[in-house]
Amino acid sequence: MTATLVIGPYSDIDTAALKEAFDPVFLDHPEKLSGLDGAARGAITALAYKGHHAVGMTEMDLLPNLALIANYGVGYDAIDVKAASTRGIRVTNTPDVLNDDVADLAVAMLLMQGREMVQASEWARSGNWKTAGEYRLNRKVSGGRAGIVGLGRIGREIADRLAAFKMDIHYFARSEKPTPGWTYHADPVSLARAVDYLVIALVGGAETEKFVSRKVIDALGPRGVVVNISRGTTVDERALLEALEEGRIAGAALDVFLNEPDIDPRFYRLENVVIQPHQGSGTFETRAAMGQLQRDNVAAHHAGRTLLTAVN
Amino acid sequence: MTATLVIGPYSDIDTAALKEAFDPVFLDHPEKLSGLDGAARGAITALAYKGHHAVGMTEMDLLPNLALIANYGVGYDAIDVKAASTRGIRVTNTPDVLNDDVADLAVAMLLMQGREMVQASEWARSGNWKTAGEYRLNRKVSGGRAGIVGLGRIGREIADRLAAFKMDIHYFARSEKPTPGWTYHADPVSLARAVDYLVIALVGGAETEKFVSRKVIDALGPRGVVVNISRGTTVDERALLEALEEGRIAGAALDVFLNEPDIDPRFYRLENVVIQPHQGSGTFETRAAMGQLQRDNVAAHHAGRTLLTAVN
Numbered sequence: 001m002t003a004t005l006v007i008g009p010y011s012d013i014d015t016a017a018l019k020e021a022f023d024p025v026f027l028d029h030p031e032k033l034s035g036l037d038g039a040a041r042g043a044i045t046a047l048a049y050k051g052h053h054a055v056g057m058t059e060m061d062l063l064p065n066l067a068l069i070a071n072y073g074v075g076y077d078a079i080d081v082k083a084a085s086t087r088g089i090r091v092t093n094t095p096d097v098l099n100d101d102v103a104d105l106a107v108a109m110l111l112m113q114g115r116e117m118v119q120a121s122e123w124a125r126s127g128n129w130k131t132a133g134e135y136r137l138n139r140k141v142s143g144g145r146a147g148i149v150g151l152g153r154i155g156r157e158i159a160d161r162l163a164a165f166k167m168d169i170h171y172f173a174r175s176e177k178p179t180p181g182w183t184y185h186a187d188p189v190s191l192a193r194a195v196d197y198l199v200i201a202l203v204g205g206a207e208t209e210k211f212v213s214r215k216v217i218d219a220l221g222p223r224g225v226v227v228n229i230s231r232g233t234t235v236d237e238r239a240l241l242e243a244l245e246e247g248r249i250a251g252a253a254l255d256v257f258l259n260e261p262d263i264d265p266r267f268y269r270l271e272n273v274v275i276q277p278h279q280g281s282g283t284f285e286t287r288a289a290m291g292q293l294q295r296d297n298v299a300a301h302h303a304g305r306t307l308l309t310a311v312n
Numbered sequence: 313m314t315a316t317l318v319i320g321p322y323s324d325i326d327t328a329a330l331k332e333a334f335d336p337v338f339l340d341h342p343e344k345l346s347g348l349d350g351a352a353r354g355a356i357t358a359l360a361y362k363g364h365h366a367v368g369m370t371e372m373d374l375l376p377n378l379a380l381i382a383n384y385g386v387g388y389d390a391i392d393v394k395a396a397s398t399r400g401i402r403v404t405n406t407p408d409v410l411n412d413d414v415a416d417l418a419v420a421m422l423l424m425q426g427r428e429m430v431q432a433s434e435w436a437r438s439g440n441w442k443t444a445g446e447y448r449l450n451r452k453v454s455g456g457r458a459g460i461v462g463l464g465r466i467g468r469e470i471a472d473r474l475a476a477f478k479m480d481i482h483y484f485a486r487s488e489k490p491t492p493g494w495t496y497h498a499d500p501v502s503l504a505r506a507v508d509y510l511v512i513a514l515v516g517g518a519e520t521e522k523f524v525s526r527k528v529i530d531a532l533g534p535r536g537v538v539v540n541i542s543r544g545t546t547v548d549e550r551a552l553l554e555a556l557e558e559g560r561i562a563g564a565a566l567d568v569f570l571n572e573p574d575i576d577p578r579f580y581r582l583e584n585v586v587i588q589p590h591q592g593s594g595t596f597e598t599r600a601a602m603g604q605l606q607r608d609n610v611a612a613h614h615a616g617r618t619l620l621t622a623v624n
Contacts, residue, residue, distance in 0.1 A: 009445070009446075011449070100452065100454035100455065100477075100478065101452055101453075101454070103454070104423055104427065104452075104453050104454050104477065105423075105427060105429075107423070108420055108423035108424055108427060108429060109429075111416055111417075111419070111420035111423075112420055112424065112429065115416065115417060115420060115591070115594075115595070117417075117420060117421075117424065117430075117588065118429075118430060118433050120588050120589055120591055121430050121586065121587055121588060123589055124573075124575075124587045124588065124589040125580055125587055129572075129573040129575075129589040130573045130574050130575075133321070133573070134321075134573075134589065134590075134591070134594070135589045135591050135594065136594075137323070137594050137595055137596045137599055138591075138594060138595055138596070139595055139596065139597075140412065140413055140416075140595040140596070140597040140598055141413075141416050142412035142413070142415070142416050143412065160476055161473075161476045161477060163476065164472055164473045164475065164476030165412075165416065165473060166412065260441075261436075261441040261442045261445070261446075262442050263436075263441075263442075268437055274433065275433055275436045275437060276429065276432050276433065276436065277432055277435055277436040277441040277446065277447045278446075279427070279432055279446070279447050279450075282427075282446070282447065282449050282450060283427070283449060283450055283451055283452040284449045284450070284451065284452070285451075285452040286452055287449055
C-alpha cells in the first residue's frame, strides 16, 4: 500500500511528478478522506496538501500513522498546526520561492490602483480615447508614503521594491528590524496614520484575524489605499467595504478575499478597487519551484532525512 | 495687444493660471493661427504650446515677432526646432518633472503584461473565478533580463526601478554611461538578443524614427516583450504588429502609438498587449508641475530673464 496521500487541485505537471515520485493516492478534497478504507488510511504516513479547506483533528484522526503534512504554499493557515504537533505530525510549507512573485504583484497592483490602469486600458480599448479624448488625470505614486504591515520575507521584498520608487517606507512588525532607515511603528494605527499606501504582508490564521481593523482603516484617511496580498482574513473586510463605499479611503488593491473565490459582490461594484484572483504566486516558474519543494519535503520524510522547511 | 499665444487642450486649472499670468490669446489647434488678424499675430512674442500637431515654418511665418515656443511636455518632436533656431526663436520644454510618472507607468505596464493582470482582473470581475476556478499561470517577472533603449533621464529612472526587481539590466545609448554594473550595447540588435524585456525610452522625432526596427524586434525572440513609453514613431509599428500577430514575440505594453488616439485597431485584437492611452505623465501632481514650468519659461522670456529649460 502507498504511504503518500495527495489532496488538492494540482496542475498536470505536478500530478505527473507526484505520481512518478510516490505513486500516491489522489483525492481532490479533504472531505473525501472518509471514503478511503481503513487499511489504505492506516498506510499513509505523508500527506501532500494543496488548498484552503481546513485540515484539522477530524482529518488527522482518520490518518492514524500520519507523520508529515507537506503544504503547497507558504501560508499554512488551513492546517491546524497545534493539533498536528500534539500528535507528533510534522508540517512543512514552501517559503521563499514565491516571495518575488508575490512582491511583484503587490507593487503592480499598487501602481495600477494609483494610475487607474485597468480603467485607462478599458478607456483605450472601448474606443473612448478616440472619441472622448485623453483619459482623466490620476495620482502620482512615486515619492508616496508606504506602510508595510508585517516585515517578514515577503514584506521585505515589497519594501525593497517600493524604495526604488522613492517611497518613504514605514512598517509594523512585532519588533524593530534592521532596515535602511525605514520608520518602525509598534502600533498599526500609528502606521496607518503615517502613510498613504498600507500594504498587508502578514501571515494568515487566527492570530492575525482582522489585524487590519476598522480603527486601522479609519486612520488611513481619504488618500489611503489598502493593498492586500496576504489572506482575506487579515483585514476587517466589512469595515474595508464600508470605507470604500463611503469614500473614506481612496481605494484598494486586493489579491485575497474572504470566502474566495465566491467573494463579496460589493467589491465588483467599486471602480477604485483593483481585483486579482489570488494569483500572487501564480507563475509557471514559481509554482514549479513550490511543487518541487513540497515533493522534496515528502521525499525527505520517506528517506528519514531532515525536512527542508518545517514549521513545527 | 497681448504678447502671449496659447495653443492646445489645457485643463481648467492650467487655463486659469495662464489667463491670470499672461491674459493670452487662446487657440485650440495650430491651424487656427491663420484666423487671427495680422496685428494680433504681430504682437505675439511667446507661444505656450501643448499638443502633437506640427508647429513648423508655416506657423512661424504667421508669427513674425515670435521669440519663444514654450512646449508643454518633455518631448518637443512636434516643433521644428531647426526652423525655430534659424529664426532666432528659442524653444523650451518641461523635462525632469515627469520622469517619475513615466517610469512608474513603464514598470507597471511591464509587470501587468507578464502577470496578465488586466486579463486576471476581468477573470475575477466576470465571475469566472467563482465558476471556472483559478486564473491560468503566467510569467515570473522578477529576475528577468531588461534592456533599456535610451538611457536618458527617463530610461535611468526605469532602470533604477527594474533593478529593485532583481533584473539583469542591459542598455543601449549613444555612448557608455556610468552605471552600477549594467551591460552596455552599442547596437540595439545586440541589446534585443540579450534581453526578454525591451523598454523604449528614446526621444521622438525624425532621428529616432523606427529605431526599434524589424531587425531589432526579430532579435527579441519568442519570450520578448516590447514596452514603449516614448513615442509611437520610435518603433517600426508594422513590424511590431506582425511579430505580435504571428507569435514571434511574447507581447507588448504600449502607452504610445502611431496616429494617436486613432490607433491601429489591430492592437485591440491582441490579448497579449497592455494598452494605455498615452498617460505616462498623466497625474494631477505632474501635470501641475509641467504647467508651472511652462509658465515659468514664458514669464522668464517676458521679463528678459534666462529661460529655465531651453532646448536650443
